[in-house]
Amino acid sequence: MTVGVWLVGGRGSVAVTSIVGASALRAGLVPGTGCVTELPEFRAAGLAGFGDLVFGGHDRVSTPLTKRAGELAASGVLPAALVRAVHDDLVRADADIRLAPAGESQAETAATLQADLRDFRDRYGLDRVVVVNVSSTEPLAAAHPAHATAADLNVALRRGEAVLPPSALYAYAAFSAGCSYVDFTPSTGARLPALAEIARRRGLPYAGNDGKTGETLLKSVLAPMFARRHLHVRSWSGVNLLGGGDGATLADPGANAAKSASKQRVLKETLGYQPQGAVRIEYVEDIGDFKTAWDLVTFSGFLGTGMRLEFTWHGCDSALAAPLVLDLARLTGAAHAAGRVGPLHELAFFFKDPLGDVAHGFAEQWQALTAFAAGLGAESPA
Amino acid sequence: MTVGVWLVGGRGSVAVTSIVGASALRAGLVPGTGCVTELPEFRAAGLAGFGDLVFGGHDRVSTPLTKRAGELAASGVLPAALVRAVHDDLVRADADIRLAPAGESQAETAATLQADLRDFRDRYGLDRVVVVNVSSTEPLAAAHPAHATAADLNVALRRGEAVLPPSALYAYAAFSAGCSYVDFTPSTGARLPALAEIARRRGLPYAGNDGKTGETLLKSVLAPMFARRHLHVRSWSGVNLLGGGDGATLADPGANAAKSASKQRVLKETLGYQPQGAVRIEYVEDIGDFKTAWDLVTFSGFLGTGMRLEFTWHGCDSALAAPLVLDLARLTGAAHAAGRVGPLHELAFFFKDPLGDVAHGFAEQWQALTAFAAGLGAESPA
Amino acid sequence: MTVGVWLVGGRGSVAVTSIVGASALRAGLVPGTGCVTELPEFRAAGLAGFGDLVFGGHDRVSTPLTKRAGELAASGVLPAALVRAVHDDLVRADADIRLAPAGESQAETAATLQADLRDFRDRYGLDRVVVVNVSSTEPLAAAHPAHATAADLNVALRRGEAVLPPSALYAYAAFSAGCSYVDFTPSTGARLPALAEIARRRGLPYAGNDGKTGETLLKSVLAPMFARRHLHVRSWSGVNLLGGGDGATLADPGANAAKSASKQRVLKETLGYQPQGAVRIEYVEDIGDFKTAWDLVTFSGFLGTGMRLEFTWHGCDSALAAPLVLDLARLTGAAHAAGRVGPLHELAFFFKDPLGDVAHGFAEQWQALTAFAAGLGAESPA
Amino acid sequence: MTVGVWLVGGRGSVAVTSIVGASALRAGLVPGTGCVTELPEFRAAGLAGFGDLVFGGHDRVSTPLTKRAGELAASGVLPAALVRAVHDDLVRADADIRLAPAGESQAETAATLQADLRDFRDRYGLDRVVVVNVSSTEPLAAAHPAHATAADLNVALRRGEAVLPPSALYAYAAFSAGCSYVDFTPSTGARLPALAEIARRRGLPYAGNDGKTGETLLKSVLAPMFARRHLHVRSWSGVNLLGGGDGATLADPGANAAKSASKQRVLKETLGYQPQGAVRIEYVEDIGDFKTAWDLVTFSGFLGTGMRLEFTWHGCDSALAAPLVLDLARLTGAAHAAGRVGPLHELAFFFKDPLGDVAHGFAEQWQALTAFAAGLGAESPA
Numbered sequence A, B, C, D: 001m002t003v004g005v006w007l008v009g010g011r012g013s014v015a016v017t018s019i020v021g022a023s024a025l026r027a028g029l030v031p032g033t034g035c036v037t038e039l040p041e042f043r044a045a046g047l048a049g050f051g052d053l054v055f056g057g058h059d060r061v062s063t064p065l066t067k068r069a070g071e072l073a074a075s076g077v078l079p080a081a082l083v084r085a086v087h088d089d090l091v092r093a094d095a096d097i098r099l100a101p102a103g104e105s106q107a108e109t110a111a112t113l114q115a116d117l118r119d120f121r122d123r124y125g126l127d128r129v130v131v132v133n134v135s136s137t138e139p140l141a142a143a144h145p146a147h148a149t150a151a152d153l154n155v156a157l158r159r160g161e162a163v164l165p166p167s168a169l170y171a172y173a174a175f176s177a178g179c180s181y182v183d184f185t186p187s188t189g190a191r192l193p194a195l196a197e198i199a200r201r202r203g204l205p206y207a208g209n210d211g212k213t214g215e216t217l218l219k220s221v222l223a224p225m226f227a228r229r230h231l232h233v234r235s236w237s238g239v240n241l242l243g244g245g246d247g248a249t250l251a252d253p254g255a256n257a258a259k260s261a262s263k264q265r266v267l268k269e270t271l272g273y274q275p276q277g278a279v280r281i282e283y284v285e286d287i288g289d290f291k292t293a294w295d296l297v298t299f300s301g302f303l304g305t306g307m308r309l310e311f312t313w314h315g316c317d318s319a320l321a322a323p324l325v326l327d328l329a330r331l332t333g334a335a336h337a338a339g340r341v342g343p344l345h346e347l348a349f350f351f352k353d354p355l356g357d358v359a360h361g362f363a364e365q366w367q368a369l370t371a372f373a374a375g376l377g378a379e380s381p382a
């Protein structure tokens, strides 16, 4: 099975790390560390091999992939030798990262996006194309009546109205072109009733939102620990210092709000109450891609005794995110092939703010994910 | 169901916190925070109420419980008001903490221990007695041929030989008196083939070893996170600073070795390999009962990128341990009532170094525990 | 020498801790830990003894001192036994904490303040009165033309205009009543040309601003270390989590801005450049008076190698501040007696945002302070 | 003034980083970050320029400098581009790093060492040669009667006895060849009465011991802060995790003891008492040259309130040490030129365990150092 991976934000850090990594994995230059789908539990799931993934995408900028990869090597995200080794693959992929179109109307833009997707699928004779949004986080989008139903949305677009935030327009175009959609960002993406309806009608699966790579990942294992030891979490405060393109975007109060909300959900859902404290994101250019997150948890135990846990997470965001992008592309491609339609709740394991009313504990999400993979394996042709 | 809780080390910090806490819970002065068995999942398990627990024990020292409780209040482990409120209960319990006997031979000591246990059970008309070892950690015990079978052991004891470390002698006495046994310490306890045989023959359950309250608890949730995200843990180093009686004992290299080994097992078992790094325990008198543990984890992700997690745990050991002692007494008492015999693998959730070949991940242990509780509930008289 | 200590915000945490502490010191119940002026370097400076300090003040609330002290004991700031021991002193001092007047005009308010100060001095026959502002931090005050000269200010006040923020009005009243003034907060206080002029004319000393008790204290020793090792500080980011009355006030963006600015100055002044990064203050009720500050410093060394320092400061703000309030009262009282006039630059050691163009390094400030003390000693009657 | 820098352990990490760095500085490829002597305070001290330093040394191994530099680049200590840029200089210096001689007797070895030093000085026509010990830390050496006087020592050596640890033998050879000596390690070095006597007679200066680059550097600024704020340090515990060649050596209990003792001295000297707690050094291969040190300080303030400071230092040891090696060579060379004889107490700023009865506070040491530099400047030819 060949799977096209169409990256919205295809020249960003996460995208470039994903493309370089897939190339290196295909060439057998690196082990599958960081790729969840390379664990034994996924061996029988019939997923596309790294050699079966083809990359394309849209971006607002046109910096060559080789240049971006060089920058990521300079900042320690990618090994320089690896970047040199996959140079030719990067040059080839570069041609398939199109400039994000800006039509007269959103309808026109959507039409160009669809044409690009169809062209990509046809040229490479791909079985499926998964559109993965790894573009900059948008500000929280305003509600609009046209979001309610497919009919309302189509009417508004036909009238030339601009009713969708960019991430939702990409989801709209993906579904219209028969592609599945994954939102790795906290943006709106496919989370509108109108889009859900379109996906359902077209028989397409989708997943999201907001890749879970750092502080929230830790929360999803630590919060269940407190809950099941019956320890009362009194406050949970966090600060994320990060530079890089994503950091600059998130420093914007609008995007910051979207992200912080997505990061807090896990506590409420896992503990059953909202502890005091907030999560901040601060842009510090010098920190670059190696985000530093610091969290302080105060809790009380037996007879009310106060205690605390403090942690510092020093993770390379792009290196944490990229293998998950590959995982999601493989899993969503296989789900599409297996006829799965609508939100893929079982992929909650990968997201800070998962679709649907799902468990937020890491262990439950892992069980759901492996059961899902087992199901795919059972369905997949031997 | 009335359950006797016989605490070996009955005047130690953990024991006194357990007795004060049970009293306060019985009187409705505090919520059940920290008690796992007070979570909804255990409501139908037919466990003894806090009002049905009766405390006794052995200790090598005779400091009054009220004095020890006062000291714990002064150092912030127990609320002073609570200690005052349960004063009379402490005075009553004090009379049931006997001086640890020191007979001419181990056989003679064991006989006195049994007599004490039988007398306790009879005087209070208890349905079951659970012996819980919360005494000081012993040095690693030497192997001895008499540990192999019940017959060998009985012969050696009858000959007047001293072949058992204290913790195992308590287990021997417990089983001989028809009591179940829980080892909350990393000492030998019931972990000898001869003792397993005796427990089996007498139809008694037992559990252990080494209550999981701090750093290892965190390891049991964090190690699965790394494993399932396919992140490679390169090193995991830890240092535990603690004062108090337990700290002084553990500063002794022998006891330290027993404890450190028990703390490292979870990594090997969960990750499938042993990362670099060691765990140290340091005695710092000023730290008192509020242990500070610092851990550094270095790991690599996608394409080998190095990252790190650092945490500081500032926990009150006795406040973390005491509710688990109550949990274990309730659960083991119920298991005994339900006819469970031999090692209670399902209680692995509570231990650093659980009996048997069990999962070390927190979530799997939780599932095993709740399934066990459900089973008890099904069996228990309505 | 008797010194009156008039506390603006006399029922706040810092004030109450100061009053309890002075009482306990006078009674010989505690050693002078935390009091800089109890170090050998100050023995010959001729400072007032703790028995020579008399407390009074203004506050907007009328909660009894004994109640506030009880609350501080409950939250672990003050030892409960000490609070009981000084109960009678607290009751006595309570009568001298007046309700902050709210006159028809600022001129009228100032007149009442002066009358209160004069009455206090007369009733106790005090040699000097030092007014110390430990009231809630104000929002950054707007500039006003009347701040320029004493004449302009007097005209505006006589006209009934409200041109001064509260802290400056207290300074105005203090000077008018012949009292020296210390501002322990980041508020405006005496920092207006008009007030400087009045102090000069009346021959009065003053000091400030913003007691240096936590993160900034650390900065004032760490920044010189980087500077003198020629290490380049690239970023310095900090977050302060705190509850308590002060925390609630500082959560207000206006006050937060005043405080954060005051906290950053030391870096620029000591390093000669401003590193990236900011300081945040977050209100977390559960943290209470035991503030937790976390700082991350990234720096580069030889050949550009990047390194980092991270620290967590877990300090009790009131316990850190109160002894400095006593120090400042003693030193300013003695300076007044010695005829010192205008800003006391030598007290920079105590402040985050010291008056004048002074060194920000801890060691230089210490030298200036001890030289100052030596000077006072030389002048003081044997 | 040309200064020969003879590095004992010339192929170790610190040595190679020093040689690469001096080369890069000479070529103007990098700024002087990390070099204390590049601060304005040293401009007039008449120190040798980087172009005037010539490197040689002894080592027990013969791995080429270019290979060692390549390894340091791979592990992130040196920028790879810089290593390439100074390749020719490294090849040249390589020829001057001799294999450490192993004569039949220590006398014979010393003779070879002297011959090597003289040959080096003559070949390059050097004004002065400074021998700097940056070889592996030795185990604590046993006392010996021959250490008492120059006469005793010479007699013992002439008899063919082996009475000196290697570091002291190097100091002996250095002095005998008319070279000054700096010990950057915690080894014995010149710290024997016999060697002091020889240095005095030959009119040679020396300095040491144990470069202050990490945890102890922080202690030397933080301990004075506690002292001068009259805060009582109750415990100070530290753990140093490090890999690399130095880490492996220090994991040896003997060397570890030497180093840990040297690290604790600053507290006792600065505070006037020894707080509880110890310093541990742990070898963790994966940590490599980027040492991670974690310290916990518990202290009490006003009225006994307990507080804490915790810090994590993540420093590249070689990058911190190498510029100090250059500083020490420049300063000791200039001191030699200026006729300074005996221990250079004024260089205490650079050492964990400074020679003589000197202040351990960072600020006092800085003052002594800059006064020393000013003195040199005054003496140096215009």
Ligand SMILES: NC(=O)c1ccc[n+]([C@@H]2O[C@H](COP(=O)([O-])OP(=O)(O)OC[C@H]3O[C@@H](n4cnc5c(N)ncnc54)[C@H](O)[C@@H]3O)[C@@H](O)[C@H]2O)c1
Binding pocket: A008, A009, A010, A011, A012, A013, A014, A015, A058, A059, A060, A061, A100, A133, A134, A135, A136, A137, A138, A166, A184, A185, A186, A210, A211, A212, A213, A244, A245, A246, A249, A316, A317, A318, A320, A321
């Ligand atoms: N890295 C992680 O760990 C992680 C985790 C969760 C979510 N995310 C999300 O992934 C996204 C990408 O992160 P990154 O670090 O690669 O950011 P980045 O800034 O390096 O890349 C974003 C790219 O998106 C492009 N872009 C912006 N708007 C676009 C549009 N309308 N159409 C097409 N391209 C557009 C930009 O030009 C840029 O190249 C962010 O939204 C981030 O919040 C990342």
Ligand SMILES: NC(=O)c1ccc[n+]([C@@H]2O[C@H](COP(=O)([O-])OP(=O)(O)OC[C@H]3O[C@@H](n4cnc5c(N)ncnc54)[C@H](O)[C@@H]3O)[C@@H](O)[C@H]2O)c1
Binding pocket: B008, B009, B010, B011, B012, B013, B014, B015, B058, B059, B060, B061, B100, B133, B134, B135, B136, B137, B138, B166, B184, B185, B186, B210, B211, B212, B213, B244, B245, B246, B249, B317, B318, B320, B321
């Ligand atoms: N507190 C925790 O979080 C925790 C977690 C896991 C295990 N443990 C273990 O629990 C045990 C108790 O800890 P603690 O803090 O209460 O220690 P403690 O020192 O306060 O109490 C131990 C008590 O055991 C008594 N004792 C010693 N040897 C005895 C013997 N042979 N017979 C009878 N009594 C004896 C001592 O006199 C003392 O009163 C330790 O072994 C500790 O390692 C504690």
Ligand SMILES: NC(=O)c1ccc[n+]([C@@H]2O[C@H](COP(=O)([O-])OP(=O)(O)OC[C@H]3O[C@@H](n4cnc5c(N)ncnc54)[C@H](O)[C@@H]3O)[C@@H](O)[C@H]2O)c1
Binding pocket: C008, C009, C010, C011, C012, C013, C014, C015, C058, C059, C060, C061, C100, C133, C134, C135, C136, C137, C138, C166, C184, C185, C186, C210, C211, C212, C213, C244, C245, C246, C249, C316, C317, C318, C320, C321
């Ligand atoms: N604690 C520290 O370490 C520290 C350090 C530097 C500065 N400070 C400053 O000290 C001040 C006091 O701190 P705190 O913790 O005691 O705060 P707090 O909130 O406990 O006390 C402030 C008191 O000031 C009173 N007040 C407010 N406005 C007033 C007015 N106009 N006139 C008279 N009284 C007034 C309040 O009623 C309250 O009782 C704050 O401004 C704080 O920023 C404290």
Ligand SMILES: NC(=O)c1ccc[n+]([C@@H]2O[C@H](COP(=O)([O-])OP(=O)(O)OC[C@H]3O[C@@H](n4cnc5c(N)ncnc54)[C@H](O)[C@@H]3O)[C@@H](O)[C@H]2O)c1
Binding pocket: D008, D009, D010, D011, D012, D013, D014, D015, D058, D059, D060, D061, D100, D133, D134, D135, D136, D137, D138, D166, D184, D185, D186, D210, D211, D212, D213, D244, D245, D246, D249, D316, D317, D318, D320, D321
């Ligand atoms: N890096 C720092 O921050 C720092 C700080 C203080 C002290 N030091 C000390 O500096 C020394 C060097 O550290 P490093 O990291 O370069 O260690 P390293 O292990 O990389 O280098 C030591 C070198 O010394 C050589 N050597 C050993 N014994 C010798 C002998 N008898 N004669 C000649 N050469 C010998 C070894 O072969 C090796 O090449 C250590 O003793 C260390 O404790 C380092």
Ligand code: NA
Binding pocket: A311, A312, B310, C310, D311, D312
């Ligand atoms: Na930390």
Ligand code: NA
Binding pocket: A310, B311, B312, C311, C312, D310
């Ligand atoms: Na920390």
